[in-house]
Amino acid sequence: MSASESGHHEPRGSEPEPQQGTSAERRRWAQYLADERAEAHVYRRLAASKRGEERAILEQLAEAEGRHEAHWLALLGGEPARMPRAGLRTRMLGWMAGRFGSIFVLALAQNAEARSPYDDEKRATAAMRADEKIHHEVVRGLAARGRRRLSGTFRAAVFGANDGLVSNLALVLGIGATGVAPHFVLFSGIAGLLAGALSMAAGEFVSVRSQRELLDATEPGSLGDEALPDLDIDSNELALVYRARGMGEEEAVARARRVIAEAHAGRMPARIAGPDAYEVVGGAWRAAGSSFLFFASGAIIPVLPWIFGLTGPAAVVVALALVGIALLGTGATVGLLSGAPPLKRALRQLAIGYGAAALTYMLGLLFGVSVS
Template sequence: MNVRTDLWLQNLLDERDGAALYEGLARHEKDPARAASFRELAAAERRHAQVWERKLLKEGVAVPPDRPSSRVRALVWLARRLGSAAVLPMVLETEAGDADKYDQQGGEATEIAAEERAHRQVLAGMHGPDAPQGARALIGDRERWHRGGGRAGSIRAAIFGMNDGLVSNLSLILGVAGAGVAPGTVLVTGFAGLLAGAFSMAAGEYTSVASQRDLLARQIALEKREIEEAPEEEAAELALIFKQKGLSTEQASRTAAEILKNPESALDTLVREELGLDPEDLGSPMGAAGSSFAMFSVGALVPIVPFLVTSGTPAVISSAILAGGILAGVGGAVGFLSGTSVWRSALRMAGLAALAAGVTYAVGRIFGASIT
């Protein structure tokens, strides 16, 4: 045994557990459609297990007997007592963890990760007391959320980008001002902090978006290869998703077969439906970097403004009041968007900023006095 085969063995045990879990859910599921879906998921997990079993046997590693873990037995027991809906949230988390685990392993495991994400999407559609009939409504709700998600995400990114710039530069400026340095030094420090933070945020955002695009391109390439090498399995996965969207077994199979006749259309559909990815959701790395730079700069400029027109204690007080008022407004906006208390969110954000600025100002005063 070595690190690689140890990893394969753990993968085998996890896939066997997944198959045993879905088989147990199918046994105790009263809804025939849901039971059939669980059996199909179990079959997919068995196929995954066979992949790792073959690799282990090829390396001469003894394969242990197929026994479900205590966790799986407990989940099946709960499903028998309370119904499958009671355990689906935990199963969803497991599928998400499996997909992430396989993504990190790379190679053949990355292809399995795509199927694990498809399983999670199927389970999400089943999650509900009246699914699969209720799956259509649930999926519809999720899609409405996604349609508004890009805009809401942009708003949140703008708000928190400005907040980062404001809090970090306010703390920096008040710390330097507390040390009693010349007004010109405070301004230079403030603008240096603005540029340093803005460039750092922009670089981070550029790297993040570019990495996401690279990952998406890799996933698309892997999906394209799966369509070419195993079209039957891809058709089965797609049909399973369509069934959870309300189509009958025959309609789902026919629709999946029709889609797979056109390779380009099939690839686009599988990327969206099986992987849950939308290429249009990822913007330009340069655009994201520019937006992040701008919003951080706007926030970081706020505490500098009073020092452009005055200096000393009046500038410190004005900077703190101006920044506190804007932060309270930003916090209130966050509370409004998240559906929580506007006042509590406003006070929390302003209070945390006041704490950070107060600490840095006190440290500046102490070091300034020590140097003097």
């Protein structure tokens, strides 16, 4: 009976004695070995593109996978005669790690780490099962860092493309269902593209510009900076500035004394507001341009069949197919960015887009019958 079977778990770092096991068990252990090696490779490839703390975290994750690898290698008594390939998901992560942004790879790795194969594996130690759960939280934290770094421009691009797909598909299908000539459907689609893209760009510009103006009005200004050298280090109101903005009394006093001491010593910069006082929200023009281009890139897809001369049911079927593929792509992207299962979000996005198109198509049929 092994230590794990008897209820006594092996200490971290100890290696189990080689086990004979059945042929099925040994194949399973070899698969675990291949998967652990592949996962370590993913983390090393991600670490190679990072610096500082994130690189160190990823390298330590790779080391942890190496400990698990050593466990299965010892259990097998050495390299198996036939080494299986790692799972498809892990191989895909390894391929993506060197070619795509780490946010997408980490989001997929987060989902993969959430499904530990060791929960029902009696040959895995309790420490290994615990490691897998902690790995999920570590990867979740790294992915969260990446999500926070995503600019408003990128988010506007993703959602702008989706809005263009759905709104213009609904428009051309609704117009087409009324029985008008194909060239009218085409012109309506192009008009909808331009109107929607301009509306999205204008809305994004106003939103970002307003947010920046709001931050300008609420963040500490530089009006009092020139007075810092003249303040008494023991008797002044600078601490009240920090307390008014949410700091505790002791922290506010300590910061005020530090800032005034820097001003007295002539060290620069001596400022009331620290370098982290302003939240960067992105440029209004960049956000507007991004929204315009990506809405247009989405909105042009439903119009493509009519641009290339298709008409009637053939044009509708092709438009639905093209938009369906694009909706699946944007839905999967949103799922990745939110840490949710990509397939589930992709199917939800497809259902919403097709639902909107079906409703407008039926309304178009209704109006077409009424007009006739």
